[in-house]
Amino acid sequence: MTVGISDGIAQGFAVALDPTNLLYVFAGVLIGTVIGVLPGLGPTATIALLLPLTYTIEPATAVILLAGIYYGSMYGGTITSVLLRLPGEAASVVTTFDGYQMAKQGRAGPALGIAAIGSFVGGILSVLGLMLLAPPLADLAVSFGPPEYVALTALGILLVTYLGSGTPLKSLSMAALGLLLATMGQDPITGTTRFTFGSIALFDGLDFVAVAMGLFGVGEILHSLERTDKVQAVTRRITHIWPSRQDIRDSSGAIARGSVLGFVIGVLPGGGGVISSLASYALEKRRAKDPSRFGRGAIEGVAGPETANNASSTSAFIPLLTLGIPANVVLALIFGALLVQGVTPGPQLISEEPEIFWGVIASMVVGNVMLLVLNIPLVGVFVQLLRVRAGILAAFALLVTMAGVFSISNDSFDMWVVLVFGVIGWLMKKTGFEPGPLVLAFVLGEIMETAFRQSMLLSGGSLDIFVTRPLSGGLLAVMAAVVVISVVLARRRRAAFRQVDPDEEAGPDPEPAPGHEARRTAADVDTDVPSAPGDR
Amino acid sequence: MRPPRALAALLVTTAALAGCAEDSASVAAADYPSEDVRLLVPYTAGGPTDIAARAVGAHLEGELGRPVVVENLPGASGATAYVEMISAEPDGHTLSMTALPTAVLNYLSNDVGYTREDLAPVGVVTQVPSGIVVPADSPYQDVESLFEAARQDPQAITVGTPGATNTHAAETRRITQLYDIPLTVVPFEGNSEVQTALLGGNVAAGFANLSQDLLPAIEAGGLRVLAVGTEERLDYVDAPTLVEAGYPELVQSTTTFGVIAPAGTPEEVVATLEDALRSAGEDEAVVEALDPRYVPEEFLGSADLADLFAETEETFRGVVGD
Numbered sequence: 141m142t143v144g145i146s147d148g149i150a151q152g153f154a155v156a157l158d159p160t161n162l163l164y165v166f167a168g169v170l171i172g173t174v175i176g177v178l179p180g181l182g183p184t185a186t187i188a189l190l191l192p193l194t195y196t197i198e199p200a201t202a203v204i205l206l207a208g209i210y211y212g213s214m215y216g217g218t219i220t221s222v223l224l225r226l227p228g229e230a231a232s233v234v235t236t237f238d239g240y241q242m243a244k245q246g247r248a249g250p251a252l253g254i255a256a257i258g259s260f261v262g263g264i265l266s267v268l269g270l271m272l273l274a275p276p277l278a279d280l281a282v283s284f285g286p287p288e289y290v291a292l293t294a295l296g297i298l299l300v301t302y303l304g305s306g307t308p309l310k311s312l313s314m315a316a317l318g319l320l321l322a323t324m325g326q327d328p329i330t331g332t333t334r335f336t337f338g339s340i341a342l343f344d345g346l347d348f349v350a351v352a353m354g355l356f357g358v359g360e361i362l363h364s365l366e367r368t369d370k371v372q373a374v375t376r377r378i379t380h381i382w383p384s385r386q387d388i389r390d391s392s393g394a395i396a397r398g399s400v401l402g403f404v405i406g407v408l409p410g411g412g413g414v415i416s417s418l419a420s421y422a423l424e425k426r427r428a429k430d431p432s433r434f435g436r437g438a439i440e441g442v443a444g445p446e447t448a449n450n451a452s453s454t455s456a457f458i459p460l461l462t463l464g465i466p467a468n469v470v471l472a473l474i475f476g477a478l479l480v481q482g483v484t485p486g487p488q489l490i491s492e493e494p495e496i497f498w499g500v501i502a503s504m505v506v507g508n509v510m511l512l513v514l515n516i517p518l519v520g521v522f523v524q525l526l527r528v529r530a531g532i533l534a535a536f537a538l539l540v541t542m543a544g545v546f547s548i549s550n551d552s553f554d555m556w557v558v559l560v561f562g563v564i565g566w567l568m569k570k571t572g573f574e575p576g577p578l579v580l581a582f583v584l585g586e587i588m589e590t591a592f593r594q595s596m597l598l599s600g601g602s603l604d605i606f607v608t609r610p611l612s613g614g615l616l617a618v619m620a621a622v623v624v625i626s627v628v629l630a631r632r633r634r635a636a637f638r639q640v641d642p643d644e645e646a647g648p649d650p651e652p653a654p655g656h657e658a659r660r661t662a663a664d665v666d667t668d669v670p671s672a673p674g675d676r
Numbered sequence: 677m678r679p680p681r682a683l684a685a686l687l688v689t690t691a692a693l694a695g696c697a698e699d700s701a702s703v704a705a706a707d708y709p710s711e712d713v714r715l716l717v718p719y720t721a722g723g724p725t726d727i728a729a730r731a732v733g734a735h736l737e738g739e740l741g742r743p744v745v746v747e748n749l750p751g752a753s754g755a756t757a758y759v760e761m762i763s764a765e766p767d768g769h770t771l772s773m774t775a776l777p778t779a780v781l782n783y784l785s786n787d788v789g790y791t792r793e794d795l796a797p798v799g800v801v802t803q804v805p806s807g808i809v810v811p812a813d814s815p816y817q818d819v820e821s822l823f824e825a826a827r828q829d830p831q832a833i834t835v836g837t838p839g840a841t842n843t844h845a846a847e848t849r850r851i852t853q854l855y856d857i858p859l860t861v862v863p864f865e866g867n868s869e870v871q872t873a874l875l876g877g878n879v880a881a882g883f884a885n886l887s888q889d890l891l892p893a894i895e896a897g898g899l900r901v902l903a904v905g906t907e908e909r910l911d912y913v914d915a916p917t918l919v920e921a922g923y924p925e926l927v928q929s930t931t932t933f934g935v936i937a938p939a940g941t942p943e944e945v946v947a948t949l950e951d952a953l954r955s956a957g958e959d960e961a962v963v964e965a966l967d968p969r970y971v972p973e974e975f976l977g978s979a980d981l982a983d984l985f986a987e988t989e990e991t992f993r994g995v996v997g998d
Contacts, residue, residue, distance in 0.1 A: 285878030286862075326753070329863055331841035333786055340759055340788060343752030482720060484868050487876075492868070549720070549750045590865070597862045598878065600831045 145271060148490075152498030156506050161204055161499065164197070165507045168205040172212015173514060176232075177220055177522045178533070183213040185360045187473045188353045189537055191480075192544030199481040200496040204503040206474050207457070211263060211504065214450045215511045218255040219522055222248055222442070231414045231449040234421040238434060238441030245437050250383040254439055255446040256515040257383070258395045262451035263508040265399040266406070270458055270501055274490065278462040281487040286598060287605050289591035291615035292465055293584040298619055299408060300468070300580045311577040314568075318581030319588075321346060328590040329597070341553040348583060349476050350545050350557040352469075355575035357541050358558055359565020361534045381516050383439070391443030394424050398444040402451025407458050408467065416452035417445035454504055460485050461497055465587070469576050472583045708768050708945045709742040715935075716747050716761055716772040718754035724887065728801050728933055729773045731965035732956055739952035753841060754779050755788040758936075762794050766938040768945035771798065776932040777843045777988040784993060785841065792989060797981035798935040798946055799953040802970040806844060806929035807904040807915060808835075809882045809890070811874045812897055819903040819921045822881055823857045830858035836870040836879040837863050844883040846995045847905065847929040853995065854925055874899060885931055886913055888967060905929035912969050928991045934981050950977045 155161060175186045187206050194202035217232030222239035235255065242251040284292075297319075301311040324335040325345025336342040383391070398420045405416040424444040425434045434441050456467040464486035466472035478485050483493055490497045545554045565575050599605035607613045715733045719725040726748060733744040749757040757772050758779070764770035774795075783791050808819055816822040826833035837844035840863035848861045862879055864870045867890050870882040875898060884890055886904065893899045894913065901915040907927050909917055918926035935953060937946060954975045956962045963971050976984070 282872060283876040283878075285873065285876055327840070328865075329840055331781075331785055331845075338787070340752045340755045343755060343786075480720065484866060486868065487872055488868055549756075550748060551751065551756070594862050594864070597860050598834055600860075 145275060148275070148494060148498040149271060149502065151494055152500075152502030153505075155200055155495050155499030156204070156502035160198075161201055161503060162506065164201050164205040165208050165503045166510055168208020169212035169215075169507045169511050169514065172209040172214075173216035173511065173522060175209070176213035176216020176218070182360075183210050184352075184469050184473065185356045185537075186213070187470060188349070188357045189541050189544065191349055191353070191473060191477055192547045193540075194477050195480055195547065199478060199483045199493070200499040202477055202481060203474060203496060203500045204507075206477060207500055207504060208507045210470050210474075211450055211453045211507065212511060214446075214453050215256060215259050215515055216522065218259070218442075218446055219252060219515075219519055222251045222255070231417050231453075232446075233414065234417045234445045235442055237421070238436070238438050241435065241437035242439065242442065247437065249381040250387050250439065251442050252519055253381040253383045253516065254387055254391050254443045256512055257388075258391065258398060258443040258447035259450040260508050260512045261395050262399045262402055262447035262449075263454055263511075264505065266403045266451040266454035267501060267504045267508070269403050270454060270504075274458050274462050274497070274501075277458065278487045278490045281463045284463065284487070284611065285609070286591040286594035287609050287612040288615065289465075290588055290595055290606065291612040291619070292463065293588035293591065295615055295619045295622070296465065296467070296584050297577075297581050297588075298622060301577050307572075310573050314573055314575070315577040315581040318578040319585040321351070321578075322582050322585030322589065328586075329593045341551065345586075346557055346582075347545075347549070347554050348579075349473075349480070350554040351561050351582060352473055352476070352579050353541055353545055354558040354561025355565035355568070355579060356469075358538065358562025359569060359575065361537055361541075362562060362566035363569045365531070365534055381519065387439050391439050393427075394420070394440040394444035395447045397423060397427075398447030399451045402448030403455040405448070406452030406455030406467065414449075416448040420444040420448035450508075457500070461489055461500075462487060464489075466580070466583060469579050472580055475583065706944070708942075708948060709740050711742070711769055713740065713742055713744045713768070714747055714764075714770045715744050716749050716757040716770070718749060718751075718757035718773060718775070720748060720750045724804075725773050725775060725933060728966055731962050732773075732801055732935065732953070735956040735959055735962045736949075736952050739955060740948070752788070753782040755782055755786075755790075758790060758795070759788070761936070762790055762938050764938060766796070766940035766942075768937055768941050768949060771935055771937050771949070773801075774934050774936045776934065776984060777846065777928070777992060778839075778841065778931075780985060780988045781841050781843075781846060781992055784989065792985050794939045795985070796937040796939050796941045796946055797978050797985060798937055798949045799978055800932055800934045800972060800976035800981055800984075801953070801956070802933045802966050803972050804885050804887050804931045804933070804970050805904055805906045805910060805913075806847070806884060806931070807886050807901045807913060808918075809874065809884060809894070809899045809901050810880070811877065812900055814880070814900065816881070816902065818916075819918065819923075822902060823851075823855075825880075826857050826859055831860070833858075833881060834860045834862050834879045836873045836882040836884070837861055838867045838870050838884050839863055839865070843929050843931055844885075846992050847926065848883050849995050850928070850991075851923070851926065855923060871899070883929065886910070887970075910969075928988070932981075932984060934976075934984075936981075946978055953977075 156165065171186065171190075172183065175183065187209055190206070190209070194205060197205075214231055218235050218239065221232040221235035222243050225236045225240035239251045239255070242248060297315055301308065301315045322345070324342060326333055326343055333343060401420050401423060402416040405419060421434075421441060421444060424438075424440045425431050428434065428438070428440065453470075456471050459465045459467045460471045460475055464475070464484060466475040475485060478496075483489070483496065541558060542555055545558045546552060568575055568578075595605050605612075606616060713736065715729055715736070717726050717729045726746070729746050733746045737744040749760055751757075754775065758774070761770050761772040780792070782788060808822070810816055810822070816825065822833060835848050837848060839845065845861050845863055848859055851857050852859050862873070864873060867884050867887060870879075870884045871890060871893055873879045874882050875893075881902070882899075883905075886894075886901070890899070891912070894901060901913050903918045903921050904910055904913055904915050905918055905926055905928070907917065907919060909915075909920075935949070937949070954977065957971055957975050
């Protein structure tokens, strides 16, 4: 049924090396790097804002562009983390721990160099994993019925609330709100309308793209307008980008482990850049002979996490391209882009739209090579981007957003949705609520409700269907395990937290305690939106 | 656009003054089209309705001598586009694509603010038949054995349909109502999800459009068609009709794509459009774009489409809203 993997790869490169697609890969990774550098615009906000521009181009090209932005931002985010201790996007938060210390010691070049090399290795290994694992997984996925989708989406919502959160209660309430919003519009089984208030505009519920653009895009723009502090332009020259032999020897293990860890975490629902980089940092620190080096410029502390976040941004495509389930918010946006194009990602994608599947994968190889070439010599140029005034950027982004959202279905109603959710997103940011769980629950909620009701129809109303089928039963068991482990970990974390000296934490050189580290950075997890300079 | 049109109407009226006194409507009709024509598409760009609209639009442009602008207004199972069209001046400059029976089922089951009375049918563009399909390894070799299994065990036969409010779900419920065959409708999103559910063995059968996206799986042997829902057999699918299988009433599952105008559009304008649409069916390039399998052999015009609306409403009135 499916084309052989080697045929697929060949076809993929034929697509990826098409001049138009080459141009879009390049545009994607360049935009990704730029927004990775600019604090205030993460990949989520950028993809949300650029989404409507992709509707007129070929589906494969659209995903190639958006994917390029995603993994490109993983490279770009490193630069400011190292040089300014200012994570350009959330997944690079951990890089500030050791990367900035290296820069202070005059080793900014090797830090950036090893990050680029690690990202490249992680990206390429992850693409290889994607090539080998996705087709068999898609074959397996065909047997996924509604009960399995219920289990998967429930697991996804659980993980995103648990993993990506400051306070579980806040993210849980946001996920609940997302689920509630997902029930608006026509009932998927009976076709009657719910919460439409007699308005035809609400017949299909709220438009996901409009909600996401509002919460991430406009919310972030509004939030950034409140900030007045300006980033100091960097004038320091960066020399010796290429890491020394010793550096490479020190980091090769971290890069290898980061690739595997990032790949695995990326596949999990709710996984993604931030969690994988955190996990890699924690792993490297635990493995180190002298853990006290970490936070004082250990090159492994840069190499591992940077490798892992790029690996995870690639492997996160696996559940989307094989099951039609977005693993994180960025992938949810790409999911939306494909749906608008009339392409439903799912088990049939590889056999029915091979040019999308293989083309996107091959473009990742091309894009990673481009990024390596771009990053090493051009680091200095990218840093100058920090001179762009936030106000100009904000006005431009808002204009693109409003024009873009109107173009989705030529409906001015969606523009109001964006504005309303923009204000909600801004308020959420101010009050410490994350839009991530809301948006993901909004997307997954629709899939979950439909699948749940389909399951009920299939089973004649019996809930047994979820546990008697091996796949859904297994997934639900995993879910139960996650809950148990999280409770145990939370208890341990509380114990660890008590041992931390509060003074040390507030010190100028934070070397976060294991438990607290997860907490602190969690505020940015999944929003992919870095906070103001000086927030950290 | 109003002033130039008024001016044009005035000029025409002046020219015609010597003869009989013409009323303004027929002047407008004689003048039609006096401005760009909007052809609304109730579905997203790139979908089958959109592709059909663009092929038809290009042809109408040539016939009418005025630009035809295809505009996508997706949402609310078509209601967004229909409401927009009805609110426009009924002068033939705002048209919409439509899909039956979805358009009818929508206003039957939801309060969308319009009914058949508000629409003026122009003609049919394509008709896409449906069929009952099973995976290749299904134990059911014909539709009778499938229905017999359902009679034996009312829980046994689940039927995947590509939507909750479209023809297939309604037609499946009619099978249960008319012939007392207990089938469980499991709505999915579109043909591809039905296909996945069939291949994964999650539903026993599917009732879906035999459209371009499903035919390759049938030709490749992954799916088998037990019966088609048309009155006559299809030359591109090797399966008997439901009528032949002994269910003469089951001929309502075909999806009809057509063009409609707002009610109150002058008859002359509808006739002009009808002629233009008829010639589209004779233009090979248009037929090729529409897929020759789905273009009706004999053109179905305004009256036929109106009959189809009435018939669809009659058929499904009792099925929805329960």
